[in-house]
Amino acid sequence: MSSENSSQNPEQQRRKPRVAVVFGGRSSEHAISVVTAGAILRAIDREKYDVLPIGITTDGRWALTADDPERMAIQERTLPTVAGLAERTDGTVVLSVDPGNREVVYSEPGSVPKALGDVDVVFPVLHGPYGEDGTLQGLLELSGVPYVGAGVLASAVGQDKEYMKRVFISYGLPVGPYEVIRPREWNRDPAAARKRIVDFAGEHGWPLFIKPARGGSSMGISKVDSLAGLDEAVEEAQRHDPKILVESLLHGREIECGVLEFDDGPRASVPAEIPPVTSCDFYDFEAKYIDAANGMVPAPLTPEQTAEVQRLAVAAFDATSCEGLVRADFFLTEDGGFVINEINTMPGFTPISMYPRMWQESGIGYPELVDRLIQAALNRPTGLR
Structure with missing residues (x-):
């Protein structure tokens, strides 16, 4: 606890815990993270907790967003984004990496940075790389801020x-049976990598599922029934992750x-x-x-x-x-x-x-x-x- 927190008067020390709900992110699962955050914001007991919504844009900027769960839902097959919720397109939220200081600061170009107060716990609802993979968890460990969910190692694994x-x-x-094709294998000798996949299919049978090794929400996954669709499936998976996983049909x-x-x-x-x-x-x-x-x-x-x-x-x-x-x-x-x-x-x-x-x-x-x-x-x- 920081010296500032330890010197608070009794009324300040009795304040409600402050939860920062962090969502969005740089992965292809950005929109689903926004939808998830909306549901969580709707469910958090506001009598028990103060809430600070923080969205991460697709280019990695931390933004102060509207606390508006209705705008965070899928509307007529249209997916929500942090950019559509941010209070300003050029404002930035910064979390201190000093373990003795949990204060969040908001900055806008040409303005004095504004303190948003301390955060007691982070609820990270990011899906995929740059959020669910241990990267955000590592930042929160450095900052000394408690957070919901798995730690760095478990998140990465x-x-x-x-x-x-x-x-x-x-x-x-x-x-189940699987095969891994790393990016350098596909880039240096695609014929050899392709043969490994074909040999795998020969052992376990078609169809195969070609998927990003580090992804979720079924994005980038293709079901391949023969060699004819293999290259296209690999290309689709690599749009989400250069390392791909090949699995047999169970x-x-x-x-x-x-x-x-x-x-x-x-x-x-x-x-x-x-x-x-x-x-x-x-x-x-x-x-x-x-x-x-x-x-x-x-x-x-x-x-x-x-x-x-x-x-x-x-x-x-x-x-x-x-x-x-x-x-x-x-x-x-x-x-x-x-x-x-x-x-x-x-x-x-x-x-x-x-x-x-x-x-x-x-x-x-x-x-x-x-x-x-x-x-x-x-x-x-x-x-x-």
């Missing part, structure tokens, strides 16, 4: 699907499970099932957020299957050293076993997102879920833990 799978394998968790049901950290450790929610989508080849961005394909909560599983997927979800949470929350995604294969596909360390929190829906069915409503995450961050020690 949870963002990079290659290393996520490597960690899962090292902990004995079931993982025949089975898509099952998701939420994990939430309690005082006595992480617990799993009831699982959900994503039914087959008939309007497209797979559960892509349009199906998730525009057409709002609905999952089944709870998933129609046997008690034994439910217990097993909950066990695996908590094991994945622990294997990656996560904190706060995780959504774990699985396939229930035709032979009756579960295969973990990935985890999301900051899953979607939109009104239709599966993570809050699973916890709603588990007895924790959206406002309580948000409050639990904020309180856990406020009570978590900063620094190495």
Whole structure:
């Protein structure tokens, strides 16, 4: 705590905790982050917390934005942006990197910087690179500001699907077949890289899924049925991340499970099932957020299957050293076993997102879920833990 805070009078010390909701960002998931932030801003108890919305534009500028959840929703298939919410296009918000000073300052060209007061906790709801991958978490660690969700390592591992799978394998968790093509491999010898993918298909069969190794919201993913569409799929994936992941098609049901950290450790929610989508080849961005394909909560599983997927979800949470929350995604294969596909360390929190829906069915409503995450961050020690 700074000397300024320690010298506050009793009334100042009794002020409500201040939550900075940070959203937007430079990744291709910018708009979904804005939608998520709108839902969280709507749910935060204003009698209990002061709230400061901070949006990060697509070019990385931190902006002071309107506290207006209605403008942050998808409107007639139009996605919201931080630029459309910023109070000024040239103003900048700065968070101190001095651990003894949690003050946020707002600057405009030609004006004296204005102090916006201290921040007690940050709720980062950025998705993808430059926010969910440990970069923002590292900045907050340097600043000494508590924050919701996974730390630097878990965020980085949870963002990079290659290393996520490597960690899962090292902990004995079931993982499907995959191949990784790094940018230098594709750039230096595309024929050799292409052959590796074709050999992979020869072993595991077509179709293949070509996806960015560090991305989310199903952006940049293509389903490829033959060699003819491979180069185009790689090019699409590399628009989001130069490193790509190649996965075989797993025949089975898509099952998701939420994990939430309690005082006595992480617990799993009831699982959900994503039914087959008939309007497209797979559960892509349009199906998730525009057409709002609905999952089944709870998933129609046997008690034994439910217990097993909950066990695996908590094991994945622990294997990656996560904190706060995780959504774990699985396939229930035709032979009756579960295969973990990935985890999301900051899953979607939109009104239709599966993570809050699973916890709603588990007895924790959206406002309580948000409050639990904020309180856990406020009570978590900063620094190495």
